[in-house]
Amino acid sequence: MPHEPLSQADVLLEGFLALDTPEGFRAELIEGEIVVTPPPDGDHEDYINVILKQVVRNATTDMDFSGNKGLKLRSGGGCPKNHAIPDGTFAPTALRLYRGAEPWMPCEGVALVVEVTSSKPAADRRAKRHCYARGPIPLYLLVDREEFSVTLFRDPEGDDYRQHCTVPFGKPVRLPAPFDLDLQTEDFL
DSSP: OOOOOOOHHHHHHHHHHTOOOOTTOEEEEETTEEEEEOOOOHHHHHHHHHHHHHHHHHOSSOEEEETTOEEEEOOSTTSOOEEEOOSEEEEEGGGOTTTTOOSEEEOTTOOEEEEEOOSOHHIIIIIHHHHHHHTTOSEEEEEETTTTEEEEEEEEETTEEEEEEEEETTSOEEEOTTTOEEEOOGGGO
16 A cells, blocks of 8 residues: 655654653653753752742632643644743643643643743744644743743744733733733742
8 A cells, every 4th residue: 555755744743752761861852852951950850849839828819730742742843843841831620631631632721831941042032932833732831941031932922922021030921811920930049
C-alpha cells in the first residue's frame, strides 16, 4: 500500500515525540527547533515556589498548579505544533484541567504560564512568549534572573501580547483576574 510522503515538519515532530531524554531533563519543540534543558538549579525552583505560595494563598480564584506540564501550542509558519513545557502552569481548580490530561495537552483553560530564565534566556524572552501568545494563553509571567526583573505579558493577539509590565525585583507586579493579587517579589532579591 503506497504511503503519503512525510513532510519535514512531520518527520521533525515524530523524531521529537520519540526522544528519550535523560531523567530530569526536558525536551521541547519550539518553532521547529528541539531544545533540551537540564534539571533546574535551586534558585530557579525557589522562584517558582515563591510564586506558587502567593497564588495559592492570595488568588481570588482557586488555582491548580502543574510544574513542567507539556502544552501543545500553535506554531508560526510551516513548523509542527509547538510543544512547550512551562516552568509553571496555573488553571482554575473548577476546570480540573490536569485530571486525565495527556502528557502533551492543549492549552485551552490555562490562565497563566510562568518561566524563570536559566542558561539560555532568549527562548523564554522571545520564542516562548510568541508560542504562549498564539495559544492563546491569557497571562505569561517571566522571571528574568539576568535582568533582575519580572514581566507580566497579557492580552494575547496573534504572535504576541499587546500589553506588558516589567518591574525590578523587590517591586510588586499585579496579576489581574482571575488572580487579582499583587505578586510580591522581594524574596527574589
